[in-house]
Amino acid sequence: MAEAVNALQNHPGDVEYPVRSRRRYTRALDAKRKADPAEMRRRALPVTLIASPFGTAAFTPTFAELPQELRAKHRDGEEGAPWFALPVASLKQLRSALDEQFKIVTKADAELLLEPSVEKAFATYRSWDEYWREVVIATAFRTDSLQAVQSQRDALAELRTSRWPAASVPWPMGGATA
Template identity: 35%
Template structure:
């Protein structure tokens, strides 16, 4: 078995993989503190408390050298000592802040105890990689974002599943209430059974495919397919072929987009705590098996996803955005950018 994918990923909201200490993170945290008077006050108090002894030492040195007759000189030494100390301490703290996101993610991984994904699991997750890349989320773990659902109960209770903030200022975690509302809005999922139904529907005739098949049988089919061909640059005959079934296989329709959507829905259901990791991987494997037995390569899979984007949005800008995200992903250091398309019959997903 290949080495597992590293557990440290990109910082949520950024695409650099894996997360590294960067000056921009220090500036980001400083901006957040300045927007919060309480946090800004605590930071100022801490810096002043550290710098004060240096100012006092400079003041004492001036007394030894010049006596106490010239208080102006004495206080200039104090101000000089404080100023130098404040500058050095501020620079040191900025350096420390630069590595805060990396330390936060490392601590998160330690607390969750979730192992790195295997090569095959990464192949499965890569079916949803463009979406993750577009939102600057995670693609090398079952969760696409840090979540209280993975953290120990003591931390969940302390922060009331996110209602009372996040354990790490450098890595915010949305509340489960907020995430569940978003999941319901996007997928109409409010339970584990809803997630299972999403997978079952996808494997039968998914949301995108059912609409595509309906239009393909209508009087507007020729216009629709011609429009998609113009938006994507894919030959109209190839688009027409998506709606054709044979004795050996049913019509493919927009299966790739349905699988991408369902993978996202299952992972989201895990993030909010509706599914266990074991159940989520089980459902993902059903989707992956269909994808890897239907398509022959990542290029073919993503081509059909782009076709679905054109069908769904009827927008050149949307299609270009999808392709831009895919191109950026392929040029990145994300494992999904270089993972091989699996051969049919590859090892099954190992439940995490």
């Protein structure tokens, strides 16, 4: 009879170790690599060689870094740049590039994406405390990290004591019933 294995099997023959065991193994492997300085230098060299050509091209000066007088004179890039030889992208261009790159949603999009979720939350839970308790539990199961749960609890405590208007909005009546 085969020995019991502390692992999960997704498919016959495939063994996947539980999250904690994988993380423990990864940490042990990282500690082993970091213990040998020669190995760290040997591994760092190819990474440096690959990244160095991109490091110089990655610098993009912006109007946000310039003195206020230059920003006002050129209206944050809307009326040209202060130096002919060094083009500086306008803040409007940079914002639109960020929006495109990271798909930042508009207010109307957010209302379409969030409204069904909000209605479901209000129908399911009776209070903010009940809702956030479930979010913390979900975070614990999803991340398997005490630090993530503690960070979330700290953020919630800060939210409750903040003067931000959303922190004091009452839970809508008509939530879930027992």
